[in-house]
Amino acid sequence: MxxxxxxxxxxxxxxxxxxxxxxxxxxxxxxxxxxxxxxxxxxxxxxxxxxxxxxxxxxxxxxxxxxxxxxxxxxxxxxxxxxxxxxxxxxxxxxxxxxxxxxxxxxxxxxxxxxxxxxxxxxxxxxxxxxxxxxxxxxxxxxxxxxxxxxxxxxxxxxxxxxxxxxxxxxxxxxxxxxxxxxxxxxxxxxxxxxxxxxxxxxxxxxxxxxxxxxxxxxxxxxxxxSIARILRDAEDEALKASDEECDEWFREALLDSVRHHLVADVPVGAFLSAGVDSGALLGLMRDLGQTQIKTITLEFDEFVGGASDEAPAAERLARRYGADHTKRRIGAAEFKRDLPQIIAAMDQPSVDGINCWFVAKAAHELGLKVAVSGVGGDELLGGYSTFHRVPHCVKWFGLAARIAGKGTAFARLVETARRSGVRLHPKAIGLLAYGGSAAGAYLLSRGLFLPTELDSEIADVDFLREGLVRLDPLAHVAAALEDGPTSSFGEVATLESSFYLRNQLLRDADWAGMAHSLEIRTPLVDCRLLRRVAPLLGRRHRPNGKSLLANAPSRALPEEIVNRPKTGFGIPVHAWMCEASAGNDPLKFAAESGVPWSRVWARCVSSMHASTPIELTER
CATH class of the missing domain: 3.60.20.10 (Aminohydrolase, N-terminal nucleophile (Ntn) domain)
Structure with a gap:
């Protein structure tokens, strides 16, 4: 790296x-x-x-x-x-x-x-x-x-x-x-x-x-x-006919091969460890491949202690299960405020995420590590996000409605009516008719931060906004990723998640946040050879449960408490920290806006501090 x-x-x-x-x-x-x-x-x-x-x-x-x-x-x-x-x-x-x-x-x-x-x-x-x-x-x-x-x-x-x-x-x-x-x-x-x-x-x-x-x-x-899209498209013609046991073994061998290759190094390789299936399975496979004294890192937060988002206790039990040398690193609001200028400086392009990766990479660097394995990419590979269900359902139910109503004019009328009446209807709910009838549109609704129609209330420079929307054309930009791609709903969502959220958000954040601490972050679940091997398995009409495949991949499978644990993501209490910081006279003051999702607040915060977004925001 x-x-x-x-x-x-x-x-x-x-x-x-x-x-x-x-x-x-x-x-x-x-x-x-x-x-x-x-x-x-x-x-x-x-x-x-x-x-x-x-x-x-x-x-x-x-x-x-x-x-x-x-x-x-x-x-x-x-x-x-x-x-x-x-x-x-x-x-x-x-x-x-x-x-x-x-x-x-x-x-x-x-x-x-x-x-x-x-x-x-x-x-x-x-x-x-x-x-x-x-x-x-x-x-x-x-x-x-x-x-x-x-x-x-x-x-x-x-x-x-x-x-x-x-x-x-x-x-x-x-x-x-x-x-x-x-x-x-x-x-x-x-x-x-x-x-x-x-x-x-x-x-x-x-x-x-x-x-x-x-x-x-x-x-x-x-x-x-x-092309990820092409690999998934080709897999639809190669769907495997295999028993559940054969699927488990097929997947295990493919994943072992990927982890083995990702361990090639002349320095120790550590691992980020959450209480989730992805990182736990990778740790188990590292042990299967003969790795010993693996240094693992988990973040813990005072705000999460005892709650559903507290991953530290379960991660610690996972580390003991696989004999890892485990470290829990506690992060608080004071450290977040101290590091915020460095985070913005290291952020190569503006992002609403990456803070979690910044702190876990910082902790790994403190342990003397130069390489760490991450479980990023498992949800894109195995269908772990809610978008794998939400996007197809949205397309099914709103596709016909959009065609009948005439999505352009109907959407415009709905937006104008809502604004005039003062009804506090979420813009994405209004946008269902305009975007919900296609995989690209439904994905934009699911993953989008602001819809294009909302941006006139965010950006004061009308000409800048108009040119940006014309040059980007968000819906066409998303749809282009599906060209010559898979035809199944699973394949379409996997393509979109890999081409947008994974590539532009998760991987890019891992790069700048890891590199800020001179740490190489490796991703065994983001590997084209692995994708080519398992895509025919996942492309079957009755495909196996992806998380079960992953949980059973180590010779000593993950415990039920991890497999059945509700998905929380790699969360950190940024919203609470921002609200606490808003008491001072600093750019975080708009975190106190009631009813505004913290990701949108953070986007405004990043824009106000990031030197590479020199635009005028509207008065708020």
Whole structure:
């Protein structure tokens, strides 16, 4: 896990690159890589690559980056982990390739030399990298299929820049800071900035599962090499016919394989532990694979003690069950207020979540860990969210009604009537007719923070709002994720949850919050090889209960108290902390607004403090 960046002055009129800008961008990401820093600049001064290193695999100087090939033709700067690098190395060595390090980075160089751009299809892991090919004069950028690792770029028609974070690109000083209405409005709609948009017009995200080629003739369109939607679509034609016992064994073997690969490291691997099935099952499987003295971390809060949201006691019992070295880390309102400026500074793009991940990553760092396993992704994989039931039901009941009523005019009339009458009807209830008849619309209703029709009461700049809604087109943006995708309701929701909530919220938050504490967060349940193996099982008409499959995967299954425990999520008492903080004269004062969901209050709070959302909010 590292920070990468680079500059390519590809146009003849661009002139040489600015080495100081390269270093400024790189060193803005110092927390991503406290173990080392490097840069490489081509002989003609037109290409520069930077790297901040967090040493996980091959801790020796031989693993330093940017890393050139032995013949000097190729140079790579790489962020992430290639979990199958040992298998790939073995294959490459049999072809006569000679390695000088034990790092997975070097595998990328040899694999590219053998296969070119197609090499990305062979990679299992979380990755974002840029590889310079001096012979061809091209820069290859690639990002993993789920989008676990971030990668952003800016192109002004002469010079191409990239980095692991948006704020790092801005810190380089060569990128425009003009806000992008689509990104900012997207934050209000989704609670996170939807890719490929960012909060700056000049900066875009490299889409998940794609490569981008930059040559002397400019920047090519992203090429997709992997698609979650396509994997789920293909699985519908491969549904397994198997008994419950065979399903359990099939799933266990697939999950063991994923966990085994995610444990590859030259440093200890710890685990985040809640009282839920996902993290508990992963801990049990880590033990099955021979891991001992596993350090686990659970957060506890005074506000939750003795209540349904208190996960600490059950997590502690799970840790004892699997022999983990367990730590409970208590967090309170005072620490939250102290850390809030650092949280906002580390937050690469505005987000309504991530505070939980900030504190558990902080606790892991305090224990001396550089790597921790997280159970994120289990609900998207196994259908654990209420959206897997709510979205199909919404489509069924409101699809016909919307078609009969004429959703555009009927929706407008309902909104206007409600406003004039003063009825306190939740906007999402009104929006059922407009959005409820399609999977994309029902998902937007379920996951959306603010509906597009509400934003005129949030954002004062009408032109900014109008342009943002036109450029983003939230409903079409969601629907696009389903193109060439699955046809089953389960597959549609799994695609949407993986493409939006998981990618833009959970994984991105895990990245910035983990990296702020120089911690690599690994996600065995977010793995394309695992998805390909289990999707036919989950795509069956009478599919097994996903959480039961997960709970039974360890050789010593999870106890009933964990399996039957009501789902609470990775919750923290932010609302209570914000209300407590509102007594002071600070930006949290609007937390005291009665009847407003805390996520919306937090969105306004983030907007008011986050430097990358320079918009005028309406008076509240």
């Amino acid at each position: 590292c920070g990468v960046n680079g500059i390519y002055a590809y146009a003849a009129s661009a002139g040489p690159i600015d080495p100081e800008a390269l270093v400024r961008t790189r060193d803005h990401m110092a927390e991503r890589g406290p173990d080392g820093a490097g840069e490489w600049i081509s002989g003609d001064q037109r290409v520069g690559l930077g790297h901040r290193r967090l040493s996980i695999i091959d801790l020796s100087p031989a693993g330093a980056q940017p890393m050139p090939s032995a013949d000097g033709r190729l140079v790579v700067t790489f962020n992430g982990e290639i979990y199958n690098h040992l298998e790939l190395r073995d294959r490459l060595e049999k072809k006569g390739r000679r390695f000088v390090s034990r790092s997975d980075t070097e595998v990328l160089l040899h694999l590219y030399a053998e296969m070119g751009e197609a090499m990305v299809r062979e990679l299992r892991g979380m990755f974002a990298f840029a590889l310079w090919d001096s012979e061809r004069g091209v820069l290859l950028l690639a990002r993993d299929p789920y989008g676990i690792k971030p990668l952003y770029y800016a192109d002004d028609g002469k010079m191409f820049q990239f980095a692991s974070s948006v704020k790092a690109l801005v810190a380089g000083g060569l990128t425009s800071r003009v806000p992008d209405p689509a990104g900012v409005i997207g934050f209000y709609v989704f609670g996170s900035v939807p890719e490929p948009f960012t909060v700056y017009r000049a900066i875009s995200a490299v889409p998940a599962g794609t490569t981008i080629i930059v040559g002397r003739d400019g920047v090519k369109e992203p090429r997709r090499y992997a």
